């Protein structure tokens with residue numbers, strides 16, 4: 001589908017609704033603000049898949065903005081030996097077993113951000129934040145991930161409403177050139193490393209596409225050898241000038257943007273879905289993936 005036509009898949013519809021979902025998230029935030037950790041607490045952020053990468057972005061921003069030490073974990077790797085004041089977990093489905101398990105085992109206050117009321121995570125977390133309005137039909141998460149991160153950014157003092165127009169720009173922008181490449185390396189610095197990971201996951205899920213993600217400075221330490229004409233390197237956040245020049249010298253297509261990085265992620269979501277459609281895949285139903293991963297109980 002071209003960006004100007006009617007959406008055909010749930011993923012496309014859900015990507016397109018991000019401006020209104022971000023507006024709803026901003027309206028919703030004051031009603032739950034006291035359920036998220038304030039300053040000077042040592043926090044762990046937890047999730048799986050997209051929810052892990054949003055935890056990573058939140059952790060990077062929280063610590064950078066002076067709110068306190070913040071670690072992030074994919075749920076199964078949670079460190080039960082480290083001491084935290086609070087845990088923030090994200091799970092759209094509310095059923096991901098590794099997340100349920102962490103919330104069950106810890107003895108510090110926890111907050112779960114989920115789309116599903118009364119889901120298993122809400123039974124084991126201390127406090128729940130339920131954003132049903134951001135739930136999705138597509139297995140591939142798009143607006144859920146940005147709504148959850150948007151809410152968390154608000155808890156760090158960010159005005160989510162201020163970037164809604166940027167989301168619209170990302171939705172209307174031309175992505176055709178990016179649909180022609182055979183590989184993309186997504187890069188970021190600090191909190192945008194989580195966005196780079198999320199963008200790479202989108203292309204793998206929706207398109208079975210070869211993508212990688214790195215902190216942009218580490219990209220020079222080997223992965224850059226992959227860059228060549230016909231491939232792309234995509235930077236979330238403003239890139240260092242020398243790095244941008246070095247990447248362009250490889251002949252790879254270089255993508256960066258002055259948009260807020262979370263608005264820029266919308267372009268990557270659109271590219272992921274577009275690549276999948278070019279390959280005849282249904283981006284709503286990625287190979288080998290269900291809405292949530294529920295492991296057999298012991």
Ligand code: F1P
Pocket residue numbers: 048049050051090091092093094095096099139140141205289290291292293
């Ligand atoms: C986490 C997750 C997603 C993935 C897919 C399966 O789900 O791993 O990241 O894209 O949807 O589930 P959740 O815990 O946020 O429901």
